[in-house]
Amino acid sequence: MKVVMAQRILRANDQVAKENRERLQRLTTVNLISSPGAGKTTLLEKTIAALKGDVVISVVEGDIYTTRDAERIAGQGADVVQVNTEGLCHLDANMVGRALDHLNLAGTDLIVIENVGNLVCPAEFDLGEDYKVAVLSVTEGGDKPAKYPLVFRQSHAAVINKSDLIPYTDFDLETVTREIMTINPDLEIFVISARTGEGLEKWCAWLRDRVREKKN
């Protein structure tokens, strides 16, 4: 595990995002965005384990101060670079570009960027990824897509996580799915419990297909 510290943004984000995208031409890149505690890291741990031997995943871990998430991902045997934003509330393309310098890109099929836990700011920054994926946990409540529409509008897929807790909450899956589709009808929606593994296979199949598609 390596640690990269954030530096002042020296160049316009979109230009650097374009450069990242050129570097990642043969790779598939997914940018995971959610509130703190929606379960991005657990989802990623389980995804790495499920795709092992099939898709080689490398990870860029965005965190404000700690290396906790990166340690968990390294525990899965994946190559991981920690980007420490030092207080900043989102990753930008510069940080990701510098993180890519530390990854073995030639030996990677899929890069997953785990953004800082924040449902607002990360949606505004193109990192050079192919797909933004919004992760929403059922315990956050079903009103979140309407309250934070930008991230759902910008995303290609949405993971509704912690489905094992639906019976203990007021979360109405049908209504929320309808609300999400109103914001972005093209969104692929996956209902998952990263903790129990429920629904994980469909999500992994989607990732596998995206990787194949990009390679051909």
Place this chain on the structure above:
Amino acid sequence: MKVVMAQRILRANDQVAKENRERLQRLTTVNLISSPGAGKTTLLEKTIAALKGDVVISVVEGDIYTTRDAERIAGQGADVVQVNTEGLCHLDANMVGRALDHLNLAGTDLIVIENVGNLVCPAEFDLGEDYKVAVLSVTEGGDKPAKYPLVFRQSHAAVINKSDLIPYTDFDLETVTREIMTINPDLEIFVISARTGEGLEKWCAWLRDRVREKKN
């Protein structure tokens, strides 16, 4: 319910926060900060109901686009001003100052500012409040205080919410409480289920004491 739109920040935040503080000399002001979906609005609904006839609460509702939370608070009979940040990820002192123009300050004991759902950025802005209160839901996971220490360091109290869901999660109350105390040993910690009402009385008593203290 009134709606105030955010405007460009014209003056330094801290100067305006100081002016807000002077205006609110006789009032107690609490700034609620949490991730999206930690349960700030439900906590506030239940708090208003519990303190009815005892403490008059007015509310400044920070939201990015919608007026959903303000409508819920208005449903409790409280005076509420919606601040629409139009994409911005936090409230600042200017927005709160403009919201105060629309509240009946003379008839209010306690102003609760419900910040935008974001565990990072709101902690950096003084709004002129007396107390910042961090709300953490058990479903977010126990690693959040260490990962987002600034808000816990800046706060005077922390509410650990959704305690009714502890049995269905890996949340270890004792360990998390210890971690929070390491970050900020002066923090008052309340363990609450806003949904079931568990632990609400102690929190309301704390608010009642703060209001009395400020008035004398």
